[in-house]
Amino acid sequence: MSNARSLGRGLNRIKLGTRAAVIATTLAASVGGGLALSQPASAGTNADHFLSAVIPCESGGNPHAVNSIGAGGLFQFLPSTWHGLGGRGLPQHASVAEQWQRARQLYAQAGTSPWYASKPCWGHRI
Structure with missing residues (x-):
């Protein structure tokens, strides 16, 4: 088999693997209600650092805040997400x-x- 053909097959595998990963990630995100673009979840300090940056963006620091679609609290949980947790x-x-x-x-x-x-709000804070 020529090097070009071997390279072509390798690229096809990468393309197929990438498509499968994108489909799986998109499916997981749509089932979970979020977008596929995220940072990996990591240890508590990173979580607290990130979540501290989110609060002013989501609720302005008001733990009793409720938005127009019914999301509430510091982190603007939808009731279904809240109950799921x-x-x-x-x-x-x-x-x-x-x-x-x-x-x-x-x-x-x-x-x-x-x-x-x-993210346009918290993205520069973390």
Whole structure:
């Protein structure tokens, strides 16, 4: 087999592998409700650093904030996301400590994806 043919097959495998990865990532993100563009979730300090940058963007620091689509709390959880993380009631009625706990859980599961829409705000803070 020629080197060119071998290289071509290798590139096809890369293209197919990339397509499969993109499809899998897109599917996972759409099922999870976020975008596929995120940083990998990592240890607690990175989570707290990131989440501290998100708060002013999402809620202005108000743990009782509620937006026009019903997302609430410091991190603007949708009620369905909140309940999926084990939260009860509504996020804006939970303690600040519980809001942080659930935000850390979500970050560990999905990285920055759940907060991607506000990236123009927090992107320069981290």
